Amino acid sequence: xxxxxxxxxxxxxxxxxxxxxxxxxxxxxxxxxxxxxxxxxxxxxxxxxxxxxxxxxxxxxxxxxxxxxxxxxxxxxxxxxxxxxxxxxxxxxxxxxxxxxxxxxxxxxxxxxxxxxxxxxxxxxxxxxxxxxxxxxxxxxxxxxxxxxxxxxxxxxxxxxxxxxxxxxxxxxxxxxxxxxxxxxxxxxxxxxxxxxxxxxxxxxxxxxxxxxxxxxxxxxxxxxxxxxxxxxxxxxxxxxxxxxxxxxxxxxxxxxxxxxxxxxxxxxxxxxxxxxxxxxxxxxxxxxxxxxxxxxxxxxxxxxxxxxxxxxxxxxxxxxxxxxxxxxxxxxxxxxxxxxxxxxxxxxxxxxxxxxxxxxxxxxxxxxxxxxxxxxxxx
Numbered sequence: 001x002x003x004x005x006x007x008x009x010x011x012x013x014x015x016x017x018x019x020x021x022x023x024x025x026x027x028x029x030x031x032x033x034x035x036x037x038x039x040x041x042x043x044x045x046x047x048x049x050x051x052x053x054x055x056x057x058x059x060x061x062x063x064x065x066x067x068x069x070x071x072x073x074x075x076x077x078x079x080x081x082x083x084x085x086x087x088x089x090x091x092x093x094x095x096x097x098x099x100x101x102x103x104x105x106x107x108x109x110x111x112x113x114x115x116x117x118x119x120x121x122x123x124x125x126x127x128x129x130x131x132x133x134x135x136x137x138x139x140x141x142x143x144x145x146x147x148x149x150x151x152x153x154x155x156x157x158x159x160x161x162x163x164x165x166x167x168x169x170x171x172x173x174x175x176x177x178x179x180x181x182x183x184x185x186x187x188x189x190x191x192x193x194x195x196x197x198x199x200x201x202x203x204x205x206x207x208x209x210x211x212x213x214x215x216x217x218x219x220x221x222x223x224x225x226x227x228x229x230x231x232x233x234x235x236x237x238x239x240x241x242x243x244x245x246x247x248x249x250x251x252x253x254x255x256x257x258x259x260x261x262x263x264x265x266x267x268x269x270x271x272x273x274x275x276x277x278x279x280x281x282x283x284x285x286x287x288x289x290x291x292x293x294x295x296x297x298x299x300x301x302x303x304x305x306x307x308x309x310x311x312x313x314x315x316x317x318x319x320x321x322x323x324x325x326x327x328x329x330x331x332x333x334x335x336x337x338x339x340x341x342x343x344x345x346x347x348x349x350x351x352x353x354x355x356x357x358x359x360x361x362x363x364x365x366x367x368x369x370x371x372x373x374x375x376x377x378x379x380x
Contacts, residue, residue: 002023002025003023003024003025003051004024004025005024005025005026005051005142006050006142006200006203006204007048007050007203007204007207008025010204010208011026011027011048011221014030016028016030016221016223017029019224021113021224022051022112022114023113023114024051024113026048026051026223026224027048027221027223027224028224028225029223029224029226030220033225033226033229034226036220036221036222036223036225037222037226037229037230037320038321039148039220039222040147040148040220040222040230041148041149041321042148042149042218043148043150043217043218043219043220044147044148044149044150044151044153044193044217044218044220045147045189045219045220045221046144046145046146046207046210046211046214046219046220046221046222047147047221047222047227048142048143048144048145048207049143049144049195050141050142050143050144050203051113052110052111052112052138052143053110053111053112053113053115053119053136053138054108054109054110054136054137054138054141055108055109055111055119055120055123055134055135055136056107056108056109056134056137057107057108057109057132057133057134058105058106058135059130059132059133060131060132061130061131061132062106062133064130064264065126065127065130065132066100066107067262067264067266068126068265068266068267069122069126069266070087070088070098070100070266071085071088071249071257071259071262071266071269071272072084072085072100072258072259073259073261073262073264074102074107077102078102079102079103079104080101080102080103080166081101081102081171082101082169082170082184082185082186083099083100083101084097084099084257085097085098085099085257086098086249086254086257086258087119087122088266088268088272089122089267089268090268091268091271092248092249092267092268092269092272093244093246093247093248093268094239094244094245094247094248094249094252095115095118095119095122095245096111096112096115096118096119096239097112097237097243097254098110098119099184099186101171101184103171108171108182111138112240114240115239116136116138120134120136126267139200140199140200141197141198141199142198142199142200142202142203143195143196143198144195144198144203144206144210145187145188145194145196146193146194146214147187147188147191147192147193147194147222148189148191148192149191149192149377150217151191151193151194152165152192152194153217154213154214154216154217154219155183157213157216158176158177158210159175159177160174160176160183165183165185166183166184166185166194167185168185168186168192168378169185169186170184170185171183171184171185176198176206177205177206177209179198179199179202179206180198181196181197181198181202181206182196182197182198183196183197184197188230188231188234188236189227189230189231189234190230190231190233190236190372190374190375190376190377191230191376191377191378192377192378228315229319232315232317232319232326232327232328232373233319233322233326233373233374234372235288235371235372235373237252237254237286237328238314238315241299241314241315242286242314242328242330243286247284247330248268248271248272248275250272250276250282250285251282251283251285252286253285253287253371255275255276258272258276260273260276260277281333281341282333282345283333283334284311284330284332284333285330285331285333285345286314286328287328287329287330287331287368288327288328288368288369288371288373289326289327289328289329289355289357289367289368290324290326290366290369290373291324291325291326291327291364291365291366292364292366292367293364293365293366294325295325296317296318296359297313297316297327297329297357297359298313298316298317299314299316300312301357301358301359302357302358303329303331303355303356303357303358304355304356304357304358304363305331305336305340305353305355306336306340308335308336310331310332310333310335310336311330311332312329313328313357314327315328316328321373321374322374326369326373329355329357331344350368351368351369351370352367352368352369353368354366354367355368
């Protein structure tokens with residue numbers, strides 16, 4: 001039995017093709033993935049992201065609790081700001097990746113749809129001994145995302161003028177159509193955009209109003225298909241494909257988000273910091289690649305270096321924006337020479353490196369390239 005978001009009936013009315021994703025019935029596309037992708041890059045797309053989980057953390061020990069469960073230094077978080085974080089297990093592997101918002105008297109954690117129960121159980125286990133209150137509001141709240149260069153114009157038309165809109169990677173309370181909502185500005189597409197967090201009962205009304213008013217900006221509803229090609233062009237990780245419980249933040253090439261100077265202990269810190277400081281070798285690493293031959297390398301395809309099977313494609317698709325076939329791959333170092341592993345660990349040497357990928361029992365040429373594939377266009 002799959003779950004349905006409060007917007008399920010809206011998707012059916014719009015003729016969406018529905019699929020199961022992370023335990024939820026979700027729209028994969030409404031018109032075509034290509035059209036929805038291109039329109040998000042040019043105008044504005046509206047997404048149902050109500051399958052994501054929302055957990056509020058408060059209480060005297062809220063800060064200390066969060067310091068224990070994420071590598072990021074939560075005491076440095078400013079009010080109403082958002083932070084990309086990881087949720088490591090005791091071995092440093094990633095249970096999930098998160099967005100944490102610091103609100104006035106509490107924190108809001110956004111968790112991935114397929115990890116809601118796992119994450120919340122982990123929160124409860126780690127909350128033992130802390131004076132902390134955990135409120136799982138995942139079944140009470142919906143989320144609607146507006147993404148694209150005209151998203152801010154649509155929000156202004158809805159009554160939230162540009163100078164009142166939250167800045168990039170912040171969150172604020174707002175009145176939208178006389179409803180109390182939270183509006184964040186983070187996004188998962190590489191475009192400027194907003195996430196509207198609201199009560200389930202209000203979601204269909206707000207969805208309909210946004211589509212009605214968004215006609216002036218050529219709004220289109222967007223499904224999971226285009227969401228995936230958009231996030232891939234921005235080289236943003238998808239949990240369960242690019243990152244998992246056997247991959248550390250450094251191995252996922254997320255070292256930029258892990259501070260060196262956090263004093264407090266946290267789950268998995270020993271290995272994560274050893275890798276961060278170069279005291280422990282990376283076992284593998286996530287890379288971006290571009291196909292040189294005209295074929296798409298999909299999730300699960302084997303990656304070869306110097307004729308040696310050395311990794312796997314974690315995400316792969318066509319880039320509608322670039323007209324090229326792109327992807328992310330996780331390359332293991334255990335079968336490679338020390339010199340080759342060192343080169344892969346050096347950004348300047350790894351960029352442009354030739355690799356091959358097995359597709360339907362044939363090897364095709366590809367190159368490691370810089371991230372992101374498409375320049376991110378977040379409005380400050």
